[in-house]
Structures are given as C-alpha cells and as structure tokens.
Amino acid sequence: MQNLRAKCWTFFASRAGLRLEPIAALLACVMFCGCAALTNPVADGVPVRRLPPEVLGESREGEQTIPLNMLGQKPPNAYRLAAGDVLGVWIPGILPAGPQENQLPPVSFSQRAGARFPEREEPPPALGLPFTVREDGTLDLPQAEPVRVQGMTVKEALQAIRHAYTVKNQLLQPKAAQKIILVLMRPRVHHILVFRHDNVPVNNLTAGNLDNNFVVADIEVGGSRAIIGNTSTGTGHLVDLPAYENDVLNALARTGGFPGTNAADALLIYRGYFKTKQERALAVQQFQSLRPGCRPPWPAGPNGQILRIPLRLGPGEEPAFRPEDVVLQTGDVVFLEARPLELFYTAGLLPPGEHILPRDFDLDVVQAVIRVRGPLVNGAFGGSNLSGALIARGVGNPNPSLLTVLRKTPGGGEVPIRVDLNRALCDARERILIQPGDVLILQETPGEAIARYFTEQFNFTAIWRVFTRRDAQGTATIMTP
16 A cells, blocks of 8 residues: 555656655745754854864953052151151251240141041141252252252251251351251142042942943032042042052042952053143043043053053962052042943843853853753743643653854954753863853754654643552553644
8 A cells, every 4th residue: 555655646746747855845944944943043053172272261260359468559667758748847046037046946737637638647736837848859948058858767857957057058056956856747648530430339330331321520529539520430539648658559448449340350540641730620621521431532641651450360360560550649540440241142042131241250151041041951841830830741842952152253253152051061071161242042953843843743641540459450541632
C-alpha cells in the first residue's frame, strides 16, 4: 500500500510538472517562517572558546578606593612662611616711630573666623602690627630694606629681622633687637574652585546619570565656603584652604565628603585657571552655562596643565601621579564628574530593556539572565501563580539556551558571541563577563524550537489506574486531540 501511494504521488507530480524539492522547501517555509530560532540574524556568533582575549573584557572585581592619605599632603615638621602669611611685628623704637621705651606692643585681633569657618577654633589674639608677606617672599618693614622670609620658620624670620636692623642697617643695638616680637597672626589661605557632579540624591541618581543633566543655577553663601550653586544634579564651591591643608583630600572633605558610587573614577585639576576675581567669576559663568552631557571647555592654566587624579585603583595598580600633584594652589579648579551609568541591554526571550551594570563586582551571562528574570532551567514552570497553577499541564517546554551577546570591539566594530547557557551552567569558562554596552539576545536552538512546537501542537495525556489486588489488574487510557 505504501509503495502504491508513493507511485501515485510521483506520477501526479510528474504529470503536473512539479518537483518534490521546491514543494518541501515551500512547506518548510510555511511551517517555520515565524520561528525566531530559524530566522535569528545573530545566531551565527563566535563561540566563547574561540574569542581573542581583547574581546573577553576585563574584570572589575578587586578594584579598591584609593587610600585617603594619598590625596593629602604630609604634615610639615614646622610651619614655613610664604606669600600671603600675615605676621604680627613689634620693633621697639621703630614700630611705632620714635624712641619710646617701655611702650607695650599693641594687641591685634584677627578677623573673626567663627562665622566663615565654624569648624575651626577662634584664633588667639596676636601681638604687634600686621604685615603681609609679599609675592616675592619678603617683608616690607620701615626704615630697612625688605627682609626675605620665604621658606623660613617664624623663629628663623625673627633672626633675619634682627640681623637686618642690627647688622645691615645698624638701626638698633643688639640688646634692643632682642625685644623684637614676631608672631604668625593669620596663616595664608588658598582660594580653590570645586565643581562636583556627584552630589546627587539617591532618588535622582538614575535619572541624573542617564541624561547627565547637571546644571547649577542658584548662588548663595553659607557655612565655611561660598556655595556657587547647589541643585539636585551638581554643586560648585569656592573653598578657602589654609596652608598645609590645601590638598585634594581637604577640598573633597569640605564640599560634600569623599565621592560615592555615583562619582567618576577620577577627578581633574585645572592648574592656575584663574588669578583675579574677574577670572574666577568667568569660571563660574562657564560652569553655569555648561550644557548637559558636556565637559567644561576650560583651557588649562598658564602652564597648560590638566592633572588626572584617580579615585579607584585596580589590583596591583600604582597611582600615576606624584605626591605634589594633589597639592592645590590659589587659582586651581577641581572638577569631579558623575559616573556615567554603564548599561547592558536585553532582547529576544529575555524581558526587553536596559539594565545598570554593577560598579564594584562582576556580572556574568548566567547572573545577568537571573538578574533580568529571564528563563533559566525553569521548564514548564510559570512566572506567576495568577492562574492557580505554577506547573502547566504536560511534560513542559524545552528551556531556551542560545544566548547571543553583541559586543563592541576596541576598534569600533561589533562581534556576536554565541553562549550555550546549558553548557555555561556546568562550565565556568563559558560564563563570560558582561561588559558595558553588551546586548543580550536569548533564542531557542532549532531543536528546542521544533520540540516546543510539537509539545504545543500534540498534547498527550496519559491516565493510569492501578488497583492493588491479588491479580494486579489495572487500566491505562491515552487521549490525543
């Protein structure tokens, strides 16, 4: 009978001018044209085991926050004078003018610091009249040539002043010169601009980092610093840092604390960007007019120098900056960006969307599927219990296992990577790490798609009824649709 049917079909096809191969191909297209497992344009990917090392990506586990002491400067063994220091000077017979013996030196009170610097102690009163160390490192004292005190301690500067009035100018006798008083009345300060884009509230973290919408608009003054701007997406600060506290660590501590997880991995220092108040106002104006997603178009300072100070280091990585690079001077600008969110994307049989890649630990392909709640070894289990049953009828569907990872290459191209999820569950070498910008597309293999098709189209239900009797009689019923 079978041979007869085959002969009839062959005869009919030959009489109709038809060939069996095109008909079979047409039937296959009709049956499977909607099957993504057969039409998947990215299914022909490179197996993981054949990937070159530069495509596999780098691990981020082991990265550590830079030690805080590397962002500060080492405390000096003694205070060294420099331009901007205010000294209290008292020279009997010279200050004030005229030979008035036994005249008491005046008591000078420094500018009250409690209002501007509430975290600091009130400076004690100082004896003498205030004299400021000039830009060339000298003191301009009456009736004598300028005395150079740059780099000296207060005690050494006192000896230099006595020498100037007893030896160089011979205005005082050595005994009278012993009554000269020199004290540090007010230490010098350094005026620094700090612009931060990492001071974002937790509830605005995702939105602020996604569009990089950082705008500073308000201007106000308060506390220990002048707050140039304070919004939910960025802040600017004018900070006065005393000598030997003028470093990156103190600049961060006084403008919101050490950067959190939403900060970039490095900050930039623009050396000597401004000198005058007008130039400083221009810098503030440029920051206020900064468009979202753009870095400030600031030129470098007079020396054309822009320093990059890393805030996180990889395992065994040495910082690429010198200890003197973290020391700030008047006119420097510190710029700390927010960390742009590193995203990966899912499609296919995974829930479509964009997802944030963790900063401090690695995420492999299996963990990524679990993180987005994709199907993984769940068989016939449903995702919810709204229907009243977690397990569907039948033997279940095969689990999709063909995962394609679209990854950008260092040269600007893109490579599809084929990952077998079933193999990845047993072999750690198959579990490649997710990199920023990866697109994960989960599909069925052709065999899984065909198996699912038949399990959905042909529903076999078997019922066994076995009665425990001596003769062990029972019935079995098989129903097909």
